[in-house]
Amino acid sequence: MQRIPSMQALRALESFARHGTVWKAADELNLTRSAVSHQLRLLERELGFQILNRIGTRIELTQQGLGYAADIRQALSAISGSASRYAGRGVSGAITVSSTPGFASNWLCNYISAFREAYPDVRISVVTPRRLDDVSNPDVDIFIAFGTGNWPNMQVERLMDTEFSPLCSPALLYKIGGLGEPEDVKKACLLHLTDHEDWQNWFALTGVDRDYAASGIIFSDMNLVFAAALSGQGIAMGDRFTCRHAMESGQLVRPFDIGISSQRSYYLVASEAKADSQAVVAFCYWLRSEMLEIDADA
Structure with a gap:
């Protein structure tokens, strides 16, 4: 079997293909721009065909690179989906999710049954805040908020740009x-x-x-x-x-x-006290998996 490239390089390619810029991919992967560029160059060398076009200081994917990135996105989605099917076994508890009204009604309500199927022993409640960036409700375990990402003393993860x-x-x-x-x-x-x-x-x-x-x-x-x-x-x-x-x-x-x-994005936000709870970790894992699957279908 042909040697499989490193997972970090494949994730760098998938993120770069999705965002279109090295700096956005670096931000998502918590790497430096030079590290992402290095991973892409190593991947191209290992694959043996050109996946990058260099135009001045900017790089973009070739047609071969775009096709390969699409295949990798589907493969990562399949891996993530397989893990989520087994991860739910033994996870229990209750979780209250606060989501912006638009995200809740136009996306979350269309997919939430998939979370119940993956984690049947987790009881879930969904509420909506008055303000899109409000993360103050003490009864909420995890927030899907829309803002600039500035929530002091909270664990913050960018979910999606808009x-x-x-x-x-x-x-x-x-x-x-x-x-x-x-x-x-x-x-x-x-x-x-x-x-x-x-x-x-x-x-x-x-x-x-x-x-x-x-x-x-x-x-x-x-x-x-x-x-x-x-x-x-x-x-x-x-x-x-x-x-x-x-x-x-x-x-x-x-x-x-x-x-x-x-200038604002969707974020997952949780207090330090609740971020590590079993149900919160399960919900965040499921949500990331769904995002990846949607990107693969786009």
């Missing part, structure tokens, strides 16, 4: 005669979550008058924003992760291939 772009229903798109260019969003009502920031940033990126971002309707909950968008009341700013099912089913469409990278 990119926002306009989303709307096909019915609205038909009603307003389509959206040919960014300026055309002015033909519809803008839907906001708590403030105008996301639309202001998108207008700044696309050259649309930022003053128009102050128009429209502000909602206090992402579920309300989605409900309004689904019923054709306007155009929302959403990310492809939490809106995945609505987009795959055709309920929401992305009229522009232009997104803004958020």
Whole structure:
């Protein structure tokens, strides 16, 4: 059997392929940028074919590299899934998970039964906070929070970065005669979550008058924003992760291939006292496995 490359090199390749930059892969793997670059070079040498293109100081994957990375992602997902099927045996207890409303209703509620199947002896409760970055509830064991990652005296792990772009229903798109260019969003009502920031940033990126971002309707909950968008009341700013099912089913469409990278991300947050509990460790392990599997299917 041909020698299998090191797991660290394969994880470096998978992370680099998913994020597109060495620094993001290094951040995720808790390595230096030079260490990730070194692992990629060693892997290329060991494989015997070119997986990297070097353009000035930047590197990108070749077509062979992209194909190999996709295979590795599926293999890592299979390994992770196999481990999770056996890890649940003997794990018991109770866990309360606090999740942002959008993440809870649009993702967690669609996959939570898989956790119950993997860990049938763990009792789980899901609650939602008032603020997306709130990790103060003492009754909660693990938080899925959306913020900058600055939670002192807590164990913090970044779960996923986000990119926002306009989303709307096909019915609205038909009603307003389509959206040919960014300026055309002015033909519809803008839907906001708590403030105008996301639309202001998108207008700044696309050259649309930022003053128009102050128009429209502000909602206090992402579920309300989605409900309004689904019923054709306007155009929302959403990310492809939490809106995945609505987009795959055709309920929401992305009229522009232009997104803004958020300065905030999804994080797993737990107090030092609760982070090592059996049920919390099991939930975090399961959630990471699901994230990896979704990336493999993307």
